[in-house]
Amino acid sequence: MIQRNGGELAQTQRSADLLLTSLKSSSRIKRHLKNRQVPIADIRWLKDCVKEKELLPLDKYSIPVDDVSSRSTHDTSSTDSQGGSGDDKQSHANKGNDINKQSHTSKDSSNENKRDSDNYYLPKSSDILTKEFANAEPDVLSYEDTDSSNDESNSNDDGDSDDIDPNYNNTRYECLRPTPLRSKHNGKLVAYLRLLEKARELETNDKSALAYRHAISAIKAYPRKIQSEDEAGKIKGIGSKIKELTRIYLETGKVPEAEALLSDEEFRTLDLFNKCFGVGPATGKAWWDMGYRTLQQVLDHGTLSNTVRLGIQLLPDFIIPMKRSDVEELIDIVETQAASVNDQLLVTPVGGYRRGKQQSGDLDIVISSKQEIDMSDILLSMIDRLKSQGYIKHVLWKSRIGPSTKQDRLHKQRAADTDDNEDQVISKSFRRSGFDELPKAFTCFMQPSTGISRQVDLIIASFEEYPTAVLGWTGSRQFERSIRDYAKKEKNIKLSSHQMITRSMPERRISVTNEKDIFDALDIPFISPQNRNC
């Protein structure tokens, strides 16, 4: 639960920033206490934080323990420090991690844990660089519906049949039905399937991963608790394999194949590696095969591009989730700076934030204009400005600005290939010969209030492109795949974040002025951003 919400579980009391306990008697607490430097609080703080989706003040939960050092000599586990993490060593924890961390590196190395004022306890998730999973306690399956709400119970109304809920749009196109952020009734099953999807992803079984994603989206959209394997089997996206997994889950409350991943060293290591910007499944696997087991080992011994090195070094911050107020602070900055670059600019936050997520891993912003203006210099102007104002610390990646270079590369590559069908190739490069479409940059901001490094993606869209850019960057990823699939298969329309065009031969651009126009052009019902969480 802690880790899922961005916290870090200490292995020993001594390395903890905060102790949680369900003990009520202060003498019993004292008996187990080996670390008096940090706050002690009631375990209910954790549950309430998760419920509220934010870090609550510790005040009401903190447990005072008067000072009489009673060093207990024998350790009876870390009582309620349930499910320790992995490693104890953190000797060189922050080595090479000193880039651009001023305000939030702890004042002294010991166990200072307050990032800001005394109001919030913010977990410092450093030592993720030295985390390794050999002999580590298994992760706990964390399912979104932390809120108990009968995943188990039979809230069975009249019709407990094996038929699917008639309110459910049983389609293979996720974009045709609302999909909320979290499954209301099948959250635990979804959590298991997500593990399997991730495992397939890391093995680069893309098609299999996609199949799991279809099933997951279907279940998230499904309006009641699945009660039987037959009921599950009727849902489009669930075939024989996932139906069987569902049967096992319904009988035992677990999915062993997925459960095993929670304690699988290779899976957990690859998963961690893969969280670094610039590190995909192949790179992660290569590192594993070379014997690396922690990110620190990779930093110390690997030969890395600057981007990947940065990606590793920034990970301890990047994995700290942003609250909506954190996101909004950054939006304000971008809006203010955009206004001073050009007062016609329009700044639109998209991504998970727009879909209503309470916690975000990054922030995506579409920058467009209120009227048709020349946008060609906007990205560089914005980056310059944000840099000089001290907000942007790094540009992890950015697309080229002007026209041309891309064409040259295409031609070169074609020349190398013994080309036969030059028609398509040439038309392709001609099509690109105008101006560049969507320049974009993936940047690292320092958030003023916390000093935490945050990934902010800036996307430039022309006035014309604005609707498709907003649709495309709002996601979710699966929603985008689905609506593009639908456009192609059912309407013979090609949809991207740049444009909508008819595929039948006189390729004509379908003009749209807002998101709704796109849904209308496809003749599908409008789905609000909050319901695009496929």
Add this chain to the structure above:
DNA sequence: CGGCATACG
């Protein structure tokens, strides 16, 4: 048994 989103560096 073919197809699975699309575009960028």
Add this chain to the structure above:
DNA sequence: CGTAT
């Protein structure tokens, strides 16, 4: 190969 939704 990697990035984004």
Add this chain to the structure above:
DNA sequence: GCCG
């Protein structure tokens, strides 16, 4: 891994 599932759909058409």
